[in-house]
Amino acid sequence: MTGHRNGPGAPETREQGELTGALLPVGPLELSAEEVRQLWSFIHGDIMDGSMRRLLRASLGLCPRHTWAYAVVEIELWQAGAGARGGHQPFDVTVLYEDLLAHVAEGLDRKGSLLHRHPDDVLLPVGPCRICEDMASPSLTGLRMGYANSNTEALTVEANGLAHTTAWCRETFQLWRGAVCPDCDPDTPTGAGDPTLLCRFHLASRRPLPEPLRHAVASRLREIRGRMRHLTESMTDYGAPVGDEENASWIEAVGFFAGWGLPLYLAAAATETESEPDVQGAEPAE
Ligand SMILES: [Zn+2]
Numbered sequence: 119m120t121g122h123r124n125g126p127g128a129p130e131t132r133e134q135g136e137l138t139g140a141l142l143p144v145g146p147l148e149l150s151a152e153e154v155r156q157l158w159s160f161i162h163g164d165i166m167d168g169s170m171r172r173l174l175r176a177s178l179g180l181c182p183r184h185t186w187a188y189a190v191v192e193i194e195l196w197q198a199g200a201g202a203r204g205g206h207q208p209f210d211v212t213v214l215y216e217d218l219l220a221h222v223a224e225g226l227d228r229k230g231s232l233l234h235r236h237p238d239d240v241l242l243p244v245g246p247c248r249i250c251e252d253m254a255s256p257s258l259t260g261l262r263m264g265y266a267n268s269n270t271e272a273l274t275v276e277a278n279g280l281a282h283t284t285a286w287c288r289e290t291f292q293l294w295r296g297a298v299c300p301d302c303d304p305d306t307p308t309g310a311g312d313p314t315l316l317c318r319f320h321l322a323s324r325r326p327l328p329e330p331l332r333h334a335v336a337s338r339l340r341e342i343r344g345r346m347r348h349l350t351e352s353m354t355d356y357g358a359p360v361g362d363e364e365n366a367s368w369i370e371a372v373g374f375f376a377g378w379g380l381p382l383y384l385a386a387a388a389t390e391t392e393s394e395p396d397v398q399g400a401e402p403a404e
């Protein structure tokens with residue numbers, strides 16, 4: 119199951135190129151070995167210790183490319199775990215995004231005042247994406263040893279196959295399709311669509327936001343977070359299995375923080391590629 123890129127013979131159509139929009143990631147992510155190495159050790163690091171949590175809140179997680187890449191690397195490479203799927207699940211991702219959804223919702227609900235930042239400033243990251251920062255580090259010379267001596271080249275091929283991520287996006291497509299940011303969605307005319315569904319970039323571009331919109335977005339984020347908490351628990355020894363709405367929650371959370379380019383791309387590629395590879399646990403959406 120390694121080596122396939124986006125399923126066999128997935129066509130690179132112009133339509134798919136348009137789906138990725140300005141917020142990338144472009145088409146199949148095509149992560150470099152160094153990106154996979156960085157993200158794989160990021161996943162194994164202590165992301166939720168106090169100082170890291172503060173840094174990740176300030177930067178609102180990672181840049182769009184590395185946010186989706188973070189989810190992809192965890193889903194594709196995590197081989198064994200608790201819960202119904204026993205791996206290939208975005209556990210680290212949901213833990214981080216529960217925290218970031220709460221952080222942004224709280225910020226948006228805050229009262230504006232002269233003494234504090236405007237409430238919608240919470241949509242603007244302070245500080246860089248730490249993966250971009252590490253990639254640009256001058257001390258980076260060639261390919262360093264991967265986490266626990268893992269074979270980074272092999273892991274990169276596996277991650278770039280996107281098999282399990284594509285399966286998740288397909289299975290839950292009907293549930294998240296109506297929640298896509300209208301400005302990320304090439305099928306929605308510019309400026310149309312429900313502004314409550316805007317991703318953080320497209321919301322930020324409309325600042326200052328009217329107060330009712332801020333509160334509506336905050337409660338939407340809390341609703342996503344509520345579903346995602348169940349999903350996180352389902353990936354532990356004590357959690358109950360979850361349904362499709364919980365399974366879709368992480369895509370909605372990551373879509374808010376990183377734009378919708380990748381799930382739209384994967385869903386379009388999947389509907390055009392009817393003969394799918396043997397993805398375990400995948401139920402084709404249609
Ligand atoms: Zn980055």
Ligand SMILES: [Zn+2]
Pocket residue numbers: 299300301302316317318319320377378
């Ligand atoms: Zn958007």
